[in-house]
Amino acid sequence: MQRICRHILVLLLLTAAPQMLYADSTSQEYKLKAAFIYNFIKFIDWPDGSSDSNDRRVSVCIFGENPFADSLDQIVASGGVSGVSVSYYKKIDSGAKCHIAFVSGSEKGSIAADLAALQGRSIVTVSDIDNFVEMGGTIQLTLQEGKVRFYINEYSASRERINISSKLLTLAAKVVAEPF
Amino acid sequence: MRKWRVFAAAISFACWAPLVTQAETKLDTEKLAKLDLEDLMQIEVSSVSCKSESLSKAPAAVFVITSDDIRRSGATSVPEALRLAPGLEVARINGNTWAVSARGFNGQFANKLLVLVDGRSVYTPLYSGVDWDTLDLPLDEIERIEVIRGPGATLWGANAVNGVINIILKHSKDTQGGKISTIVGDEDRFIGTARYGGKLSEDSTYRTHLKFSDRDQQSALDGGGAGDGWSYLSGGFRADFQEHAANNFTFEGDLRSSNEGTRQIGGARALDFDQIRRPRSEDLHGGSLQGRWNYRASQDSEVKVQSYYQKSRRNGAAVGEDRGTFDFDLQHRYAVRPDLELLWGLGYRNDRDDLHTNSVTAIFDTSKQTDDLFSSFLQFDYRLSPSELHFIVGSKFEHNDYSGFEIQPNARLLWNSSEVGTLWLSVARAVRTPSLAESSIQFLVGQTETETGLPGLIYAFGNEDFDSEDLLATEMGYRNELARRTFIDLAVFRNNYANLRSGEPAAPFLASDGQSIIVPLILDNRVDGDVSGFESTLTFPILDWINFKSSYSLLLMDINPDKGSRELAQTRTQGLSPQNQINAWLAMNLPHQLELDLLMYYVDSLPDANIDAFTRFDARLGCKISEALSASVVVQNLFDDQHEEMSDFLSLIESTQVDRSFYGRLDWRF
Numbered sequence: 001m002q003r004i005c006r007h008i009l010v011l012l013l014l015t016a017a018p019q020m021l022y023a024d025s026t027s028q029e030y031k032l033k034a035a036f037i038y039n040f041i042k043f044i045d046w047p048d049g050s051s052d053s054n055d056r057r058v059s060v061c062i063f064g065e066n067p068f069a070d071s072l073d074q075i076v077a078s079g080g081v082s083g084v085s086v087s088y089y090k091k092i093d094s095g096a097k098c099h100i101a102f103v104s105g106s107e108k109g110s111i112a113a114d115l116a117a118l119q120g121r122s123i124v125t126v127s128d129i130d131n132f133v134e135m136g137g138t139i140q141l142t143l144q145e146g147k148v149r150f151y152i153n154e155y156s157a158s159r160e161r162i163n164i165s166s167k168l169l170t171l172a173a174k175v176v177a178e179p180f
Numbered sequence: 181m182r183k184w185r186v187f188a189a190a191i192s193f194a195c196w197a198p199l200v201t202q203a204e205t206k207l208d209t210e211k212l213a214k215l216d217l218e219d220l221m222q223i224e225v226s227s228v229s230c231k232s233e234s235l236s237k238a239p240a241a242v243f244v245i246t247s248d249d250i251r252r253s254g255a256t257s258v259p260e261a262l263r264l265a266p267g268l269e270v271a272r273i274n275g276n277t278w279a280v281s282a283r284g285f286n287g288q289f290a291n292k293l294l295v296l297v298d299g300r301s302v303y304t305p306l307y308s309g310v311d312w313d314t315l316d317l318p319l320d321e322i323e324r325i326e327v328i329r330g331p332g333a334t335l336w337g338a339n340a341v342n343g344v345i346n347i348i349l350k351h352s353k354d355t356q357g358g359k360i361s362t363i364v365g366d367e368d369r370f371i372g373t374a375r376y377g378g379k380l381s382e383d384s385t386y387r388t389h390l391k392f393s394d395r396d397q398q399s400a401l402d403g404g405g406a407g408d409g410w411s412y413l414s415g416g417f418r419a420d421f422q423e424h425a426a427n428n429f430t431f432e433g434d435l436r437s438s439n440e441g442t443r444q445i446g447g448a449r450a451l452d453f454d455q456i457r458r459p460r461s462e463d464l465h466g467g468s469l470q471g472r473w474n475y476r477a478s479q480d481s482e483v484k485v486q487s488y489y490q491k492s493r494r495n496g497a498a499v500g501e502d503r504g505t506f507d508f509d510l511q512h513r514y515a516v517r518p519d520l521e522l523l524w525g526l527g528y529r530n531d532r533d534d535l536h537t538n539s540v541t542a543i544f545d546t547s548k549q550t551d552d553l554f555s556s557f558l559q560f561d562y563r564l565s566p567s568e569l570h571f572i573v574g575s576k577f578e579h580n581d582y583s584g585f586e587i588q589p590n591a592r593l594l595w596n597s598s599e600v601g602t603l604w605l606s607v608a609r610a611v612r613t614p615s616l617a618e619s620s621i622q623f624l625v626g627q628t629e630t631e632t633g634l635p636g637l638i639y640a641f642g643n644e645d646f647d648s649e650d651l652l653a654t655e656m657g658y659r660n661e662l663a664r665r666t667f668i669d670l671a672v673f674r675n676n677y678a679n680l681r682s683g684e685p686a687a688p689f690l691a692s693d694g695q696s697i698i699v700p701l702i703l704d705n706r707v708d709g710d711v712s713g714f715e716s717t718l719t720f721p722i723l724d725w726i727n728f729k730s731s732y733s734l735l736l737m738d739i740n741p742d743k744g745s746r747e748l749a750q751t752r753t754q755g756l757s758p759q760n761q762i763n764a765w766l767a768m769n770l771p772h773q774l775e776l777d778l779l780m781y782y783v784d785s786l787p788d789a790n791i792d793a794f795t796r797f798d799a800r801l802g803c804k805i806s807e808a809l810s811a812s813v814v815v816q817n818l819f820d821d822q823h824e825e826m827s828d829f830l831s832l833i834e835s836t837q838v839d840r841s842f843y844g845r846l847d848w849r850f
Binding site for chain 1: 210212213214215216217218220221222223426478480481517518519550
């Protein structure tokens with residue numbers, strides 16, 4: 001069966017190959033960033049009240065223009081962590097139930113207001129907007145020498161009663177512990 | 181959410197070289213999901229060289245010929261591969277000369293198309309056109325050819341009037357190891373390419389190549405050999421140094437030497453016909469050296485710097501041309517705000533040429549000359565948030581030694597909708613700046629009878645006051661993925677030309693030798709024209725293993741002299757471009773690793789060249805013998821012994837007939 005599948009796959013690839021540039025266009029960068037966001041879930045504990053039920057469910061919200069295309073959905077679908085869902089919002093929605101909120105670069109102009117709207121609801125805010133952690137966001141993704149790195153604002157996390165594992169803190173390129 | 185799959189490559193409409201930046205190593209989401217954080221931190225994001233947008237989002241009529249398309253089409257030269265693109269006219273005049281143009285105005289000296297190889301301009305300022313016989317690139321090293329119809333002058337500058345062809349070579353890390361490819365056939369008698377790529381350090385790679393081709397002569401119009409055979413030897417290298425993905429440097433260069441046969445025809449009716457028509461041999465040499473640095477300071481700021489020097493020498497039957505070109509370009513992309521992006525650049529080009537008159541058919545009254553070109557451009561991309569509506573506005577500012585200061589502005593509107601598709605609209609001004617020939621040539625165009633009894637020689641005379649040709653282009657287009665692997669792309673355009681080249685008759689005079697009367701036509705800008713057209717491409721899988729690709733191009737030209745102009749010949753350019761062109765391609769993947777390709781090209785008649793419409797059929801059967809070895813056989817012009825493709829009244833050479841041809845090809849990797 002596996003052999004047949006592989007043959008079909010090869011055939012599909014071959015037919016796809018001459019096709020003018022057929023594939024998906026999500027940049028490498030955002031595929032990689034999506035994988036980071038997905039991995040963060042493993043290192044974060046949310047306070048009990050923020051979960052819907054006893055079994056662990058994590059809801060990831062994308063606010064603003066979606067830079068991931070469907071790569072985050074694909075990673076969630078093929079990864080090992082169960083109970084993760086992804087939803088997309090054009091704008092910050094203060095009613096949305098989120099554990100992780102990714103604030104897209106398109107929201108750069110309204111970032112302060114957006115963070116204020118998400119505050120106090122035990123949400124881990126993630127973004128690749130410059131100075132995101134300094135503005136009170138929880139995790140900032142950044143590119144250093146072509147590789148993805150992240151900063152953590154420990155102060156914001158503890159204020160939101162979010163527990164970030166020490167392993168994630170050691171992997172972070174920068175940890176901010178003071179309010180600004 | 182609807183899965184919105186778009187054409188793979190990323191486009192940077194705003195870069196001089198790569199319009200489409202294709203991911204070199206595709207990150208597989210399935211694999212990514214299995215990696216832990218430490219592993220993820222080791223992955224480098226492949227460098228995206230300019231602002232990247234997906235091809236589906238380009239606000240222009242773009243067609244991409246991939247390396248796989250070139251391989252499977254069976255094309256053995258760059259202009260032959262260009263036949264795949266809609267909206268382009270490709271006609272082989274003789275064995276080593278092609279006429280290539282976009283959206284009309286084709287001819288040996290077609291002058292409204294810009295051609296770049298890795299960002300290096302390869303058109304000659306002598307007549308603002310491309311000598312395709314200096315461009316026998318190793319086709320396996322081409323990553324893709326981006327064909328942009330319509331003006332691209334705002335970003336690329338003068339000569340990007342009717343279109344831009346970007347030939348982008350593969351990164352040296354994609355050509356590691358050795359490869360020897362051999363073609364043996366009746367027309368392409370031998371084409372051998374040897375390539376080797378290796379590593380200079382952990383992050384730096386290189387490749388070198390050597391190519392030799394020997395092409396047979398075509399058939400003369402009256403039968404027999406046309407004496408237009410062609411042999412070409414070239415070698416080159418490329419090295420890519422990468423400090424990290426956001427900081428890299430490319431260094432590349434090549435040398436070439438070739439010999440070709442030709443028969444002159446220009447004005448031959450007037451003189452000793454057999455003397456002029458005697459087959460001549462031309463020697464061509466050239467080389468280039470190029471460096472490119474790409475630095476991405478942050479996601480919001482990226483700088484590109486490029487410089488090259490190229491030298492060419494042609495010992496032509498009519499004109500000898502020695503040329504050295506130095507070019508420097510700088511480009512900076514900067515996100516001013518999340519919804520506003522600025523792209524600006526500066527450029528300088530210096531051209532030195534030395535011309536020798538070898539025949540009475542084309543005489544230059546200048547020998548050595550130096551020309552400077554200064555340019556700058558500025559473009560804003562404003563996103564009307566939150567919808568996917570972009571407003572792009574910019575202009576090129578350029579100063580050249582012939583027509584002085586030129587402004588070439590452009591405004592585009594782009595709307596991307598996952599439900600509807602992509603719609604774009606563009607209004608642009610572009611100019612075709614005067615060429616050296618137009619300012620200083622004496623060009624024999626024909627013979628006439630005079631009252632004196634002496635033969636009259638009609639000469640076109642260059643004019644120092646010859647001005648730029650103007651274009652105002654309005655275009656719109658639509659593209660969408662209708663279903664899986666099913667793409668549609670439509671474009672309509674209307675081009676309004678003013679100040680096109682004309683030849684105004686002036687008072688005849690006695691030649692200095694007293695043997696003939698010179699009837700002068702002074703080059704001027706007194707022709708206007710309206711050209712409109714439509715281009716479409718449709719690609720879909722007939723079956724999972726059969727891909728169908730097709731395109732249709734319609735071109736309507738209306739060229740008229742101004743009131744008071746006594747221009748006679750230039751209006752005939754409208755009959756040198758086919759009104760209808762159709763391409764169809766069945767690409768089949770058969771069992772046992774066999775590939776079968778059937779291609780059809782229909783080209784409408786060229787009334788002003790007395791060329792009938794023709795349909796060309798090509799077939800290719802390829803197979804992969806092992807991982808290291810693959811073979812293919814190709815037949816071109818399957819149902820046709822021979823046909824003439826172009827006979828252009830301005831051409832200096834005699835046109836010949838393209839024969840049916842076949843070849844076998846063997847590729848060995850090691």
